[in-house]
Amino acid sequence: xxxxxxxxxxxxxxxxxxxxxxxxxxxxxxxxxxxxxxxxxxxxxxxxxxxxxxxxxxxxxxxxxxxxxxxxxxxxxxxxxxxxxxxxxxxxxxxxxxxxxxxxxxxxxxxxxxxxxxxxxxxxxxxxxxxxxxxxxxx
Numbered sequence: 001x002x003x004x005x006x007x008x009x010x011x012x013x014x015x016x017x018x019x020x021x022x023x024x025x026x027x028x029x030x031x032x033x034x035x036x037x038x039x040x041x042x043x044x045x046x047x048x049x050x051x052x053x054x055x056x057x058x059x060x061x062x063x064x065x066x067x068x069x070x071x072x073x074x075x076x077x078x079x080x081x082x083x084x085x086x087x088x089x090x091x092x093x094x095x096x097x098x099x100x101x102x103x104x105x106x107x108x109x110x111x112x113x114x115x116x117x118x119x120x121x122x123x124x125x126x127x128x129x130x131x132x133x134x135x136x137x138x139x
Contacts, residue, residue, distance in 0.1 A: 033111045037063045049074075056119075069108070070116040074085030087119065090105040092130050099137035109138055 041061040050058045051075070060072045075082060095117070096131040097104050108115065 018058040022054075033067060033113070034063065036124075037067070037069050037113065039073045041069065044128050059120075064116070067112055068116065070118060073117070073119045075119055075121055075127060076122055077127070080126035082119065082121060082127035087128045088130065091117075092132070095132055096137050097128065099132065100139055110136070112138070 011122075041063050044061040045060075046059050048058055052058055055076050057074045059069060059074055062070045062072070064070045095115075106111075112134040114134065115132040117130065117132070118126065119128045119130075121127045
């Protein structure tokens, strides 16, 4: 995966699913963060799979722990063709920058949610994971 493609995938993924997540959470207005996150994941999963771009498909989302929200993607590449270091260097900073500036993702910021982005190859094996903790994106 080339650098430009990786950055584009991250930004497009973030904007699409950040907007969906924000919309769903803003409708809920329940005080329990975990319940809100679970509802967001359930609603997102009703729409999945979602083709993000020509290289990436969102398969599902899940709440995997206390204030931990995971996205699961499949790439058009075999898992061993994906360079995790390249993804970390090129995609992670873009996601963090978007989290810092995006109104759509404010719920995650306000509630100290850790976001995990899990990318699988078309062979079903994990290719790369990005963990974005609140200390990385809360100004």
